[in-house]
C-alpha cells in the first residue's frame with residue numbers, strides 16, 4: 001500500500017462528512033500534530049493517522065443547531081453529553097464503513113473504531129495510539145488557526161478562551177510532547193492578545 005496516497009484518499013473521502021461543522025481544517029491541523037507526536041512519542045501510524053482523519057465524521061449525523069448545543073466552552077448538561085456521544089458512536093460506525101470500503105485491515109479497523117467511539121468522552125486510554133489521537137485532537141484548540149476559529153464559533157472573547165485553555169492545560173494531555181506544544185502555543189496566543197490590545 002502506498003501510504004501517502006492512502007492518506008490523501010482518506011481525506012477526500014471524509015471531506016463531505018466534515019462539512020456539517022466545518023471540520024476539515026480542524027482535521028488537517030490535528031493530523032499534522034499527530035505526525036509530530038508519532039515522531040516524538042511513537043505509536044502505530046496505521047492506527048493513529050486514520051483515527052485522527054476519521055474522528056469527527058460523526059458530526060455529519062447531527063443537525064447544525066444540535067451541534068451548537070453539543071459542543072463548546074459553555075456546553076454542559078445531559079443534552080450536550082448525549083449529543084456528543086452521538087458524534088462519537090456514529091463516527092465510529094462511519095469510520096468502519098469507510099475503512100471496509102477501502103479494504104483496510106479488519107484488526108486495525110477495530111482499534112481505530114474503538115478510539116473514535118470514546119475520543120472525547122473517554123477518561124482513560126488503553127494504548128499509546130489512543131493517547132496520541134486524543135492529544136492531536138485537543139492541540140488544535142491551542143494552534144493559531146484553531147484558537148481563533150473556536151473563539152468565533154463559540155462567541156467567546158480572547159480572555160475567556162485563554163482562561164479556559166489555561167485551566168485544562170495541565171489535565172487534558174496524555175503525552176509530554178503535546179503538553180509542551182500546547183504550553184508554547186498558549187504563550188504565543190497570550191502575546192498576540194497583548195499586542196492586539198496595544199494596537200487598539
Ligand SMILES: [Fe+2]
Pocket residue numbers: 055056087119120
Ligand atoms: Fe470530536
Ligand SMILES: [Fe+2]
Pocket residue numbers: 026055056137
Ligand atoms: Fe475533533
